Amino acid sequence: MSTPPPDQPAEETPTVSASGLSGPGDDxxxxxxxxxxxxxxxxxxxxxxxxxxxxxxxxxxxxxxxxxxxxxxxxxxxxxxxxxxxxxxxxxxxxxxxxxxxxxxxxxxxxxxxxxxxxxxxxxxxxxxxxxxxxxxxxxxxxxxxxxxYVDGANLRDLVAEHGPLGLNDALSFAIQITDALEHAWQRDVVHRDIKPSNILITREGRVKVVDMGLARLKQVDDGRHDLTASGATLGTFDYIAPEQARDPRNADARSDIYSLGCTLFFMLAGRPPFPEGTALQKLLQHQGDRPPDIRTLRTSVPRDVARTISRMLAKRPEDRYADPSALLTALLRLAQRLGISPGLLTTARSLTSDDMALRRHAPWMVAATVLVAGWLLWPRLAPSPSPPQPFELTGEADQPGVLPLTPPR
Incomplete structure (x- = not known):
């Protein structure tokens, strides 16, 4: 299983790893x-x-x-x-x-x-x-x-690096939770602008926590350092940035977050972003001009409906994507219902609480109290009442060697 390339942001310093989670080490x-x-x-x-x-x-x-x-x-x-x-x-x-x-x-x-x-x-x-x-x-x-x-959890980038691509159940469940968070923010005129695997944390109960919500805009102060044409730098992360955002960060809106989430969902299922190769500038040009690969060419077990949903999220023109997070949330919930997926299918064969797991690494966000996870209003009609939260583990998937979905412990 290959380790996915880091989602290197434009402003990352050379002294800290791309994830931003590395400890000080021997200093x-x-x-x-x-x-x-x-x-x-x-x-x-x-x-x-x-x-x-x-x-x-x-x-x-x-x-x-x-x-x-x-x-x-x-x-x-x-x-x-x-x-x-x-x-x-x-x-x-x-x-x-x-x-x-x-x-x-x-x-x-x-x-x-x-x-x-x-x-x-x-x-x-x-x-x-x-x-x-x-x-x-x-x-x-x-x-x-x-x-x-303070969120006690591992980010998606580390989870996939450690265990390989996620199972369909968990990838969709996480995408739904992220979209619900984006919808909540969008209703309050807040756009994330930097959705990527390292900004998505998964708690010990298998629940999503989006970090840096509403704060990514702090990175786009109107000085020349953030003008792509002036210095080669731009707001966002090259592997997950929307085309219009790469051209001008001020163009970013909720549909830009949808594009970045599409790249993140692609990463969860394929173990790599849509355009993993090339320099930062080459990646920006690929996001603007190249057609992303069909997820099914990298993982044949992905249902066609899921592939079509990702393709629409990754449309080059914002108007060709889902109109807003609310529309995407509706589409994802219907998709999950058709596929028979519910939030009860979160979790395990190898516990995330083991010493070598990413949860043991330092994370810059941690929850101070127990997360409430009672199935919650995302799934009022799609699933029965979920069981109490449990630590989750990873198991293999027969039709896709190296792909490790999250399934409930027995």
Missing amino acids: SALISEIENTVYSSGQPIDSDVAYAGLRPKELGLALRGQTINDVLLEEFVGGGGMGAVFRGVDLALQRTVAVKVLSTHRAADEDTKRRFEVEAQSAARLDHPSIARVYSVGEAQGLRYIVFE
């Missing part, structure tokens, strides 16, 4: 260098100077163990273009949280601060079981930060 030399920068004669120096120009990993190591506004930055767990991510503790409420600290070059600009606040407020309005919540935003020591729900 003693870097830590020593940072300590010499942050402290002078044993005393903290001005934070604006201390943290200026630090890359996300360096920022993470510099801030690890510090407290900002009653939030303890307990452990640095990764970083990307926007900044460093920590597992933290809200000391006032005594709950585990995730904290994203913006890179200093972003936090310094007044227009970026305003956008940051508006987008974070928009994301905080979202209240959905498949969306990781935004708790608060703040500023301290010259740093801007966001406090999130």
Whole structure:
């Protein structure tokens, strides 16, 4: 089973893996260098100077163990273009949280601060079981930060890398949950703009949590660094970006999320994105001009109706896709009903709680309380009442060697 290529975002720093979930590793030399920068004669120096120009990993190591506004930055767990991510503790409420600290070059600009606040407020309005919540935003020591729900789960990219493509039941169930989350956001004028496997977490009960909802727009500050024609960079992730979004990030809307979700569903079933080869620019051109492969050429067991649904999600023109997440959700629910798929078909042969599983890796989002998974209103007419949540395992599929669907434990 080959490992899928990383969903490398345009802004990812070379010091952190593409998933943004890697731990600090052996960084003693870097830590020593940072300590010499942050402290002078044993005393903290001005934070604006201390943290200026630090890359996300360096920022993470510099801030690890510090407290900002009653939030303890307990452990640095990764970083990307926007900044460093920590597992933290809200000391006032005594709950585990995730904290994203913006890179200093972003936090310094007044227009970026305003956008940051508006987008974070928009994301905080979202209240959905498949969306990781935004708790608060703040500023301290010259740093801007966001406090999130902490999701104890593995992202789809790591799950597929570890175990291969998902079974049809689980891929569709996850796609339905993601679409329901997108529909909730769309009804509140929030678009994700960066749907990809590493932004989709699966909890221990097999439930979806979409992260960075409503915050991806923070990456598209109107400066030349995000103009594809100016610098070769653009908002989004090259393996999953919609054609119109690649041309101009301001064109992204809910239909762009549908395209990215189509790429993600393709990845779940095939173990690779539609256009896995080439440079970043070549991938952008493929998304705009090349016809994506039929999923059935890579996995013959996929039903034709599923292949047609993915094909429509991947239409080049936004108007040829599903009109909005609500229309896609209706189509996916009907498709699942025709195929006899229900949320009870979530899970296992090898437990995701094993030590070598992706769940043991650091994830920058984790749920502070048990996720409520009672079958919920996605499936009021499609399935009987689900059984209580169970840890899930992976089993093989007879007609597709190497493909590991998620099925219920006996």
